[in-house]
Amino acid sequence: MFFQGMLYFDHAATTPVHPEVVKAMLPYFEQIYGNPSGVHRLARQSRQVLEESRERVASCLNVRPEQVVFTSGGTEAANLAIFGLAYRGRHIITTRVEHLAVLQPARELERRGYDVTYLAVDKNGRVHPDQVASCLRYDTALVSVMLANNEVGTLQPVAEIARRCREKEVLLHTDAVQGVGTLDCDFESLGVQALSLSAHKLYGPKGVGALVVAPDLELSPRLLGGGQEGGRRSGTENLAGIVGLARALELALADRVERAARLEKLSEKLYDYLLAIPGVHRTGHPTERHPAIVSVAVEGVAGEALLMELDQAQVAASTGSACSTATLEPSHVLRAMGVPLTRAHGSLRFSLGRSSTEADIMKVARVTRLAVERLRELAPADLRGT
Numbered sequence: 602m603f604f605q606g607m608l609y610f611d612h613a614a615t616t617p618v619h620p621e622v623v624k625a626m627l628p629y630f631e632q633i634y635g636n637p638s639g640v641h642r643l644a645r646q647s648r649q650v651l652e653e654s655r656e657r658v659a660s661c662l663n664v665r666p667e668q669v670v671f672t673s674g675g676t677e678a679a680n681l682a683i684f685g686l687a688y689r690g691r692h693i694i695t696t697r698v699e700h701l702a703v704l705q706p707a708r709e710l711e712r713r714g715y716d717v718t719y720l721a722v723d724k725n726g727r728v729h730p731d732q733v734a735s736c737l738r739y740d741t742a743l744v745s746v747m748l749a750n751n752e753v754g755t756l757q758p759v760a761e762i763a764r765r766c767r768e769k770e771v772l773l774h775t776d777a778v779q780g781v782g783t784l785d786c787d788f789e790s791l792g793v794q795a796l797s798l799s800a801h802k803l804y805g806p807k808g809v810g811a812l813v814v815a816p817d818l819e820l821s822p823r824l825l826g827g828g829q830e831g832g833r834r835s836g837t838e839n840l841a842g843i844v845g846l847a848r849a850l851e852l853a854l855a856d857r858v859e860r861a862a863r864l865e866k867l868s869e870k871l872y873d874y875l876l877a878i879p880g881v882h883r884t885g886h887p888t889e890r891h892p893a894i895v896s897v898a899v900e901g902v903a904g905e906a907l908l909m910e911l912d913q914a915q916v917a918a919s920t921g922s923a924c925s926t927a928t929l930e931p932s933h934v935l936r937a938m939g940v941p942l943t944r945a946h947g948s949l950r951f952s953l954g955r956s957s958t959e960a961d962i963m964k965v966a967r968v969t970r971l972a973v974e975r976l977r978e979l980a981p982a983d984l985r986g987t
């Protein structure tokens with residue numbers, strides 16, 4: 602089924618594949634299908650395309666081709682960074698607001714006997730570089746701090762944290778899955794030693810991403826097999842996906858600055874409308890924020906109920922909190938930020954994209970106001986939080 606007329610405000614979850622990307626990928630399903638590890642000419646042709654794509658991705662991020670390790674997406678890239686670099690010590694530092702693609706590997710390392718420091722964040726969701734510096738130890742293997750939070754959009758001071766880590770010769774990985782394509786993700790200027798990215802967040806295909814690492818950085822591989830990707834990630838390469846990633850990155854960077862400015866304006870407008878609804882509060886940093894993510898908490902209503910109302914009105918959004926239905930616990934991000942429970946349950950995330958217009962913003966704001974009013978009328982007085 603094709604949902605025509607839906608206003609899509611969930612670009613932080615995933616994006617549609619750009620038509621140019623689809624076009625670039627098509628030949629690699631039926632025509633150029635050789636296995637890049639083979640010897641014959643079809644295989645060599647695929648190998649050449651693979652290496653050209655690596656060069657294109659590398660040039661977008663200002664690194665050398667051999668620094669790019671293709672993976673099956675952001676989750677695998679973050680896992681490879683954390684497990685692949687943990688051998689360097691016994692201690693890991695990360696933050697309480699990371700995506701589970703980072704937090705779960707950190708928890709697994711804890712189970713295996715590592716010490717893990719989970720840095721607290723302030724009420725806007727930010728860590729301070731001093732906090733990181735004060736936790737660095739002689740046996741710290743790795744620090745992992747995300748560039749932009751997927752739920753509330755808060756940006757972390759990654760370049761400054763990288764400077765502090767370099768002073769102590771500790772490696773820094775950044776989960777830049779929400780940043781690449783919209784924020785400046787020049788590897789050199791960020792000063793990190795590992796960066797994760799994912800194609801489906803930037804109008805590329807799902808199931809492909811990359812871990813970018815500092816030159817000559819030794820990674821302990823997670824997937825063992827045929828030794829592809831310089832032995833760092835075995836498995837026959839997803840050639841069509843990788844071509845799609847390269848094209849998506851190029852397209853994203855071609856208009857990145859203007860697009861980010863347009864999205865920032867639109868999202869500010871949406872914030873203005875939403876914050877004018879009584880009992881609606883901003884979650885996330887007011888200025889150090891992802892230009893396309895609008896994150897609010899609504900008092901007295903459940904995020905899931907709001908989403909259903911929005912869905913009925915043809916608006917696709919998401920609840921940053923993803924309350925687990927079994928426990929009705931708000932998300933770890935909102936809890937780490939100290940958002941009161943009465944608000945955290947009503948968390949709502951709108952993420953804008955290329956297709957978003959000013960008219961859409963107005964419609965979404967209107968529909969949200971109506972949904973909030975309706976649900977508050979339905980809710981028993983003791984749940985209204987007033």
Ligand SMILES: Cc1ncc(COP(=O)(O)O)c(C=O)c1O
Nearest residue numbers: 674675676700702751778779799
């Ligand atoms: C910040 C962040 N990191 C990692 C991921 C995982 O990426 P993927 O879906 O490509 O595995 C996501 C996806 O939602 C994300 O938002």
